[in-house]
Amino acid sequence: AAEGNLVISSxxxxxxxxxxxxxxxxxxxxxxxxxxxxAFDLYGSQIVTGTVANKIGxxxxxxxxxxxxxSTKLSTENFRGTLTSLAVLPTxxxxxxxxxxxxxxxxx
Numbered sequence: 001a002a003e004g005n006l007v008i009s010s011x012x013x014x015x016x017x018x019x020x021x022x023x024x025x026x027x028x029x030x031x032x033x034x035x036x037x038x039a040f041d042l043y044g045s046q047i048v049t050g051t052v053a054n055k056i057g058x059x060x061x062x063x064x065x066x067x068x069x070x071s072t073k074l075s076t077e078n079f080r081g082t083l084t085s086l087a088v089l090p091t092x093x094x095x096x097x098x099x100x101x102x103x104x105x106x107x108x
Contacts, residue, residue, distance in 0.1 A: 003042045010037045016049060018061065030059050030066050043088040048095070050086045054079060056095070079105055 002008070006027070007019045014032040035051035042048075046069070049057040057068040074083065074097075081099030089096055095107045 006042075008040065008042065008047060010040060010049075012036055016040065016047065016059065018047075028061060028066070030068075032057070032068075039083060039086045041086055041088045043090060043093070048086065048088050050083045050097070052082055054083045056086070078107060079103075 005021045008016065009019070010016050014034075014036060016030040016032070016037050017026045018028040018030075020027040030047070032049070032051065035053045035055060037049045037051055037057070039050035040047055045061045047059045047061065049059065049068075051057070054074040055071055056074065057071045059066075060069045063069060079097060079099065081101035081103055083097060084100050085098040087096045088094075089106075092108075097105045097107060099105075
């Protein structure tokens with residue numbers, strides 16, 4: 001994901017890294033407690049993440065803490081399959097989620 005002079009990447013070691021202006025070292029590095037972060041999107045100064053365990057996390061780039069500000073497990077009633085992609089729709093702050101079974105969900 002990229003916005004302005006920031007690039008954000010995720011890795012199989014459970015980390016989410018924020019890079020700035022092609023610098024050699026990361027600006028910030030966040031670590032998921034137990035799951036690989038494989039889908040993410042920027043919303044202002046927040047990074048909204050998704051994991052293979054269907055957990056949605058929100059990290060704040062303004063917060064000193066490198067832990068998620070919030071984390072929520074998607075219920076099977078609202079989301080079936082494994083989360084494969086997500087996007088934040090900024091107008092109404094909705095989440096557009098895609099799953100491995102082809103389903104697309106819009107959540108508030």
